[in-house]
Amino acid sequence: KMKEKRHIFAWDLLLSVALGQVLSLLICGIGLTSKYLSEDFHANTPVFQSFLNYILLFLVYTTTLAVRQGEENLLAILKRRWWKYMILGIIDIEANYLVVKAYQYTTLTSVQLLDCFVIPVVILLSWFFLLVRYKAVHFIGIVVCILGMGCMAGADVLVGRQQGAGDLLVLGGATLYGISNVCEEYIVRNLSRVEFLGMIGLFGSFFSGIQL
Structure with a gap:
């Protein structure tokens, strides 16, 4: 065994x-x-790129929830938790918006490296809200991650790149990604993956459509 x-x-x-x-x-x-x-x-289409993703999620997962019966039906879920998914949907939209928008102001390498800021955000939020306990090696990884981001930002300053606005957009987007990811893990563990994707598809399509 x-x-x-x-x-x-x-x-x-x-x-x-x-x-x-x-x-x-x-x-x-x-x-x-x-x-x-x-x-x-x-x-200049940061919202439109994400809007298509939300539409696809809506067509597949939100319609799946709509045809379900009982407590897992779309209307039943909305009655219980609509405002929570609304906030989560807005957070997810703005996370995508900020990171995609950053490509107009900074390099691809900077975006990819600075986006790793999501790791310490997720670990910190998981510690307090999901009660996950990590080992020393995880915290060493966080330190290495932050040092890498610091080196990247320092290198940009040394070579005279004026891309501070883009770097800040990435860090803001990574922070929102971290919040969205922790919420996603909680929902998938305690509720269902289909419910999360269906609700994100619904509210993501609605609010990104307005923003678009």
Whole structure:
């Protein structure tokens, strides 16, 4: 039984790492295309890019909730927690907006590195609100992360790059991403993944449509 548990744990760990790498690749693709749009086409569409994502979530997951029966139905969820998902939806929208907007003011490398500020934000919020307890190695990782961001900002100053506004936009977006991610983890653990994605699709489409 111990061997079976270790085998399952090993596969779960490998799957988590693999999915994480796929996610990193997709995020990198978003960064490249966002930078390409802002530099080569002078496109100023940070809200529109996110709006399409929310529409897709709405079409798939919000409609799934709409056809469900009982307490997991869309209307039943809205009656109980509509204002919480409204706030979460706005936070998620502005997080996407700030980071995509930053590509107009700073380099792709700066955005990708400074976006790692989401890690200490998530760990701090998870400690206080999800009651997750971390080991010393996790805090060492946070220190390395922050040092890396500091080195990146210092390098920009040394070479005379005037991109402070872009760096601040990334840090603001990363902070909001951290809040959104912690809320997402709580909802997925205690409620359901479909409910989270459906509600984000609903409120994300509505408020990003207004902002657009």
